[in-house]
Amino acid sequence: MRLNDLFLITAPPHQRQGTYARLRDKHVDFLIVALPDFRPVCAIELDGASHDQPQQQYRDAVKDVAFRSAGLPLLRLRAEGNHTRQSVQKLLEGYVRQRTVA
Template sequence: MEVKRYFFSRDEHAFFGALEEALVGTSYRVFPNVRLNDLFKITVQEGRQATYARLRDKHVDFLIVDGASAYRPVLAIELDGASHGSEKQQHRDAVKDVAFRSAGLRLVRLPSRAYSAGELRERLRGELSAPSPR
């Protein structure tokens, strides 16, 4: 076993930097590559193991939390690259979409490309102030 040379893809690395810069001066913090099983608590007993199994090995690219509210999750971001056009990936994306909707946590999907901090700041202003999707 060995350590991977890079934690992020090139696009993820650039996005993370712009996202952190966009949130400077706010109480929001960013966590990358958060496993869905660490983010969600399954509250329904019926089918609990099947739900955990569907979420296993899935993560969200970036999770924004409110540092002023005990790191409460407020928004998740997925960068959708070229692979998201495949049928298999679309199914995985649909599973994530359902999980986020069910939990009442907003999930924003953005095309994988270069973003400026200003562009993300503007985009997030509306997303972070919007009520949860429940």
């Protein structure tokens, strides 16, 4: 999911272009939404070995700030991890329940 499609940029007019440029071409691997209105609940980013590199860590930090600013949780999972349906379900359980009740 592209971040520019997910977030509404509310920066002052003179800062919008810079904010847009920082988010351009950035995305998350999964976006979890609440039905029936498809309201975003949280996002999942799979971090592989490339995420250990300084340039990618900077890009990840930009994503982290965007999600924090929007009040939307961004969960990071190592791509090399042994994730099962049950482990991901348990990870999401608190976020999904908390955000869908509100």
